Amino acid sequence: xxxxxxxxxxxxxxxxxxxxxxxxxxxxxxxPLTFVDLGLSAVANSYVPMDKAGEPEPKYTLHTRVCESCxxxxxxxxxxxxxIFTGDYAYFSSFSDSWLGxxxxxxxxxxxxxxxxxxxxxxxxxSNDGYLLKNFVAAGIPVLGIEPSGSVAAAAEKxxxxxxxxxxxEKLAKRLYDEGKRPDLICSANVLAHVPDINDFVAGxxxxxxxxxxxxxxxxxxxxxxxxxxxxxxxxxxYSYLSLLAVEKVFQSKGLRVFDVEVLPTHGGSLRVxxxxxxxxHAEGPGLAKVxxxxxxxxxxxxxxxxxxxxxxxxxxxxxxxxxxxxxAQGKLVAAYGAAAKGNTLLNYCAIGPDLVAFCxxxxxxxxxxLLPGSRIPVFGVEELRKRQPDFVLILPWNLKAExxxxxxxxxxxxxxxxxxxxxIKVTA
Numbered sequence: 324x325x326x327x328x329x330x331x332x333x334x335x336x337x338x339x340x341x342x343x344x345x346x347x348x349x350x351x352x353x354x355p356l357t358f359v360d361l362g363l364s365a366v367a368n369s370y371v372p373m374d375k376a377g378e379p380e381p382k383y384t385l386h387t388r389v390c391e392s393c394x395x396x397x398x399x400x401x402x403x404x405x406x407i408f409t410g411d412y413a414y415f416s417s418f419s420d421s422w423l424g425x426x427x428x429x430x431x432x433x434x435x436x437x438x439x440x441x442x443x444x445x446x447x448x449x450s451n452d453g454y455l456l457k458n459f460v461a462a463g464i465p466v467l468g469i470e471p472s473g474s475v476a477a478a479a480e481k482x483x484x485x486x487x488x489x490x491x492x493e494k495l496a497k498r499l500y501d502e503g504k505r506p507d508l509i510c511s512a513n514v515l516a517h518v519p520d521i522n523d524f525v526a527g528x529x530x531x532x533x534x535x536x537x538x539x540x541x542x543x544x545x546x547x548x549x550x551x552x553x554x555x556x557x558x559x560x561x562y563s564y565l566s567l568l569a570v571e572k573v574f575q576s577k578g579l580r581v582f583d584v585e586v587l588p589t590h591g592g593s594l595r596v597x598x599x600x601x602x603x604x605h606a607e608g609p610g611l612a613k614v615x616x617x618x619x620x621x622x623x624x625x626x627x628x629x630x631x632x633x634x635x636x637x638x639x640x641x642x643x644x645x646x647x648x649x650x651x652a653q654g655k656l657v658a659a660y661g662a663a664a665k666g667n668t669l670l671n672y673c674a675i676g677p678d679l680v681a682f683c684x685x686x687x688x689x690x691x692x693x694l695l696p697g698s699r700i701p702v703f704g705v706e707e708l709r710k711r712q713p714d715f716v717l718i719l720p721w722n723l724k725a726e727x728x729x730x731x732x733x734x735x736x737x738x739x740x741x742x743x744x745x746x747x748i749k750v751t752a
Contacts, residue, residue: 345388345399345400347390347392347393347395347397348395348397348519348520348521348522348562348563349390349393349395349521349522349569349572349573349576350390350392350393350395350572352390352391352392352393354388354389354390354391354397354399355388356388356389356391356626356629357386357387357388357389357633358387358388358389358396358564358629358632358633359386359387359554359557359632359633359636360384360385360386360387360633361385361386361387361554361557361636361668361671361672362384362385362671362672363382363383363384363385363671364382364383364384364385364558364559364667364668364671364672364697365380365381365382365667365671365696365697366381366383366402366558366559366560366696367558367559367560367664367665367667367668367696368560368664368667368696369696370662370689370690370693370694370695370696370702371693371694371695371696371699372693372694373692373693373694373701376694376699380696380697382697383400383402383559384399384400385398385557385558385559385668385672386398386399386400387399387557387564389626389629391626393569393572393573394566394568394569394572394623394624395521395563395565395569395572395573396545396563396564396565396566396569396629397562397563397564398557398559398561398562398563401519401562402559403519419723419726420726421723421726422454422589423454425587425589426454426455426458426512427458429455429595430455430458430459430462431458433508433510433539434459434462434464437507437508437537439459439462439464439507439508440463440464441463441464441465443464443465443507443508444464444465444466444467444504444505444506444507444508445459445464445465445466445467445506445507445508445509445510446466446467446468446469446499446504446506446508446509446510446531447466447467447468447469447509447510447511448469448491448509448510448511448514448524448528449469449470449471449491449511449512449513449514449517450468450469450470450476450479450484450486451470451472451475451479452475452476452478452479452482453468453478453479453480453482453483453484453486455510455512456468456479456484457482457483457484460483460484466484466485467485467486467487467504467506468484468485468486468487469486469487469489469491469495470486470487470488471488471489471490471491472488473488474689476488491518491524491527492518492520492523492524492526492527493523493526493527493530494527495527496526496527496528496530496531497530499531500530500531504531505531505533505536506531506532506536507536507537508536508537508538508539509528509531509532509536509537509538509539510538510539510540511538511539511540511541512540512541513541513542513543513590513593514540515540515542515563515565515570516542516543516560516561516562516563516564516565517560517561517562518562518563519562521562521563521573522573522576522577525573525574525576525577525579526577528577528579528598529577529578529579529600532579532599532600533600534600534603535599535603535604535605536599536600536603537597537598537599537605538579538597538598538599539595539596539597539598540595540596540598541587541589541593541594541595541596542565542570542593542594542596543556543564543565543590543591543592543593544565544566544567544586544592544593544594545564545565545566545569545623546566546592546617546618546621546623547591547592547593548564548591548592549621549628549629549632550621551591551592551745551746552632552635552636552638552639552745552746552747553591553665553745553746554632554636554639554668554672554745555665555666555668555669555672555745556590556591556665556668557668558664558665558667558668560664565594566618566623567581567584567594567596567611567614567615567618568615568618568623568624570596574598575601578600578601579598579599579600579601580598580599580600580601580603580605581596581597581598581611582597582598582599582603582605582606582607582608582611583596583597583605583607583608583609583610583611584596584597584608584610584611584613584614585597585610586610586613586614589722590722591721591722594614635746636672638747639744639745639746639747640672640673642744642747642748643669643673643675643744643748644673644675644679646742646744646748647675647679647680648679650679650714650715651678651679655714655715656681656711656712656713656714656715657679657680657681657713657714657715657716657717657742658680658681658682658683658684658707658708658711658713658715658716658717659680659682659683659684659700659716659717659718659719660683660684660685660705660708660716660717660718660719660720660727660731661683661684661685661718661719661720661723661727662683662684662685662687662690662693662695662702662719663719663720665719665720665721666683666695666719666720667695667696667697667698667719669719669744669745670695670697670698670700670719671696671697671698675698675700676698676699676700677698677699677700677701680698680700680717681700681711681713682700682701682702682703682707682711683695683700683701683702683703683719684702684703684704684705684706684707684708685702685704685705686704686705688704690702691703691704705730708731708734708739709733709734712734712737712739713739714738714739714740715739715740715741715742715750716731716734716739716740716741716742717742717743717744718741718742718743721743721744721745724741724743724751727741728741728751735752740752
């Protein structure tokens with residue numbers, strides 16, 4: 324465990340000094356360069372039962388560093404994945420209508436592009452509650468989901484999606500290969516950042532891919548994170564923060580070749596990467612050169628691309644706290660919408676509690692009637708907003724802002740205003 328020295332008051336959460344330099348999870352190089360240090364934080368999706376409000380909860384350092392050898396940005400202290408993803412994991416993909424729509428479009432597109440049909444086989448890694456694979460099932464395409472959380476896997480099975488409750492890696496991939504599993508498509512969305520051993524995960528993908536089979540993976544783009552100060556997407560579940568530059572290096576080390584890239588609006592700006600075995604015949608798509616050039620322009624291949632980010636993060640914290648403290652002084656009621664992991668990073672970093680944000684609401688019943696980790700802000704169903712008519716609603720999953728404001732049009736008509744904090748305070752009347 325690294326030696327940590329706390330600096331400053333509770334309202335300056337995140338100001339810690341880390342005195343050791345860990346090594347890169349991909350290439351093993353030393354990493355002296357800090358990207359941003361967010362201090363101690365509870366695990367973002369570990370919601371606290373209300374009857375355990377008085378009990379302490381574990382907190383871990385949330386310090387990200389940059390490997391100047393392979394340019395992989397990563398947390399430098401790993402929370403064991405079994406403490407995050409197994410058991411009653413509270414994240415269910417199907418509670419976002421826009422995300423469901425996004426994945427339906429993907430399923431239709433990729434089926435057409437690669438000629439998938441009833442004789443094909445699709446595997447999704449981290450298949451959650453079947454939100455994606457159910458589209459292939461509806462089209463008669465055989466599927467297999469791989470999901471480490473029993474609670475969300477059970478929801479997938481109920482939706483007709485066969486699911487293995489296991490962590491994915493090279494060992495499982497070899498077992499599936501030996502069982503004769505030969506997927507035509509392996510897909511994953513927002514999982515590559517979630518694996519502590521990225522080399523083992525990618526080796527597993529390479530083991531399962533044969534011939535012209537394709538792997539697609541979506542992840543929030545590090546370039547957008549930097550440009551739009553999306554520091555709240557940093558939390559313990561995300562072991563890595565990904566650029567195309569770093570992903571290509573990791574994939575190449577395991578015999579995979581990236582042949583196309585799409586830029587997506589999801590999660591504040593994501594990439595969808597298409598990869599195959601290096602000897603496969605897929606031609607290079609036009610998106611690849613464009614994203615490579617964008618990252619070079621942003622200097623993601625040098626220290627300059629990462630310097631100064633911490634100061635921009637601190638400015639977001641200052642702006643949000645000033646807004647909330649002013650609202651409190653004026654007697655205004657502030658609530659939050661969306662018990663999202665990114666919101667928990669924001670609240671913990673800013674040391675915000677129920678004194679500044681009275682309560683939070685969420686559509687997911689698994690999160691309702693709990694307390695947010697770290698901040699201990701109570702979470703209720705969305706109807707609580709209509710009961711209490713807050714003056715302001717702080718939208719924590721800012722990437723769903725338009726969807727949420729549409730859902731709450733009646734509150735807006737009654738005078739409630741909506742607030743987002745990233746990349747700077749913005750109030751929508």
